[in-house]
Amino acid sequence: MAHPPPRAGARRAAGALVTLVLGALAAGVVAPPSDAGVPSEPATVVVYRPPVEGVRAPTRAFEAPPEPWAAGHRGVDLPAPAGARVLAPADGVVTFAGPVAGRGVVTVLHPDGRRSSLEPLTPAVTAGDRVRAGDTLGTAADGGHCVGTCVHWGVREGERYVDPWALLPGAGPVVLLPLRRGEP
Template sequence: MGGIGAVGVVGVGAVGVAGSGGEAGRGGARAWPVGGPDGVLGRFEPPAKVWAAGHRGVDLAASPGAEVRAAAPGVVTFSGPVAGRPVVTVSHPGSGSPPLRTTYLPVTGTVPVGTPVTAGQTIGLLAPDGRHCAGRDCLHWGLLRGNRYLDPLALFGAGTARLLPLDSGDG
C-alpha cells in the first residue's frame, strides 16, 4: 500500500548535484554564468502547481553582448530559438538520473551542439531582450531534472528550500 510516508527537502544542497560520477556529480567546479552573486535580480519561485505561474529560474544582471558561461561541466545539447528567443542548454552527465540541465536565455550560442564544456567556458552571448526583467536586459538561468524545475542557486549550495512529500513505497 503506497502512500505519503516521509518528507524530503528539495533546494538547498538537495538538488542531487552529488551523484555517481562526472565532475558535476561530484560537486566539481562551478561558475556564475555572468557576474556573481551580487547580480541576482530575480530569484527562483516555484509554482504551487506545475501549470501555475511562478519564476522557474534565476535572473542575473547582464548587458547585451555579455559572454555567458557554463555553470558546471557538461555538454551543449541545444542551441537555438524557443518561442522566438535564443536558448542554450547544457546537460550535466553524472549528476543523477535523469541528468541535470542548465538553460540560458536569451543567449545566442557560440558553441556547437555536442561540444563538451567546462565550468566557466563561454557558451554564448547575451542577446538583447528587455521583455523578461521588467523592461531591462538580463540572463534567465534555469536548472531542470527531467521536466522538473529546480533552483539554479542550489549549484552553489544556496537557494530555495521546499518540503515535498515522498512516496515511502511500503505504506
C-alpha cells in the first residue's frame, strides 16, 4: 500500500522543527544525546606548586583586566632575591626559554593545556626540555617590574590569563557541601 505524499503544510512544519532543534543545539539550550556507558578520557589533573621556594604569598596579586586589551596584572609577583632558584610550577615541556624585551623568560606547557611563564630569570633550560614540578628552570634575575627583585608568574588558558595562585592546592575557591543527616 503506497503512502500519500506529505502535504505542503506538514513539510513546512517538519522543516521548522528541524530548524528549531538545530538552532537550540547550536545555542547550547538542548544537549545532544550523551554516550551513556561509553568511557571517556579522564580529565588531566595537574598539581601546581609555587615556583620560588619558601614563598607563602605573592607581593602583588593577580588583577584580571576588565577587557582583554585593558590594563591589569596578568600574574603574580613572588619575592625572590637575585640568584634564587626558579622552579617548574608543575610537570610539562619547556616551549620557550630566552630573552623577551631584554628579560629572560621561560614558558612551560603543562599537561592540562595551561602555560606558565616566568620572568625575569636566567634560563637553565631550553625549548623542548621536559621538566617535573620542582625542577630548576633558572635563577631569578634583575630587570623585572618590581621594586627589588621578584619573579613574575603568569598562567594562560588559551589566550586568557588566569590567577596562578588560585591553582595551588588549598588556594582555590572554597566549596561548602551540605551536611548529611546525623552529621554534627
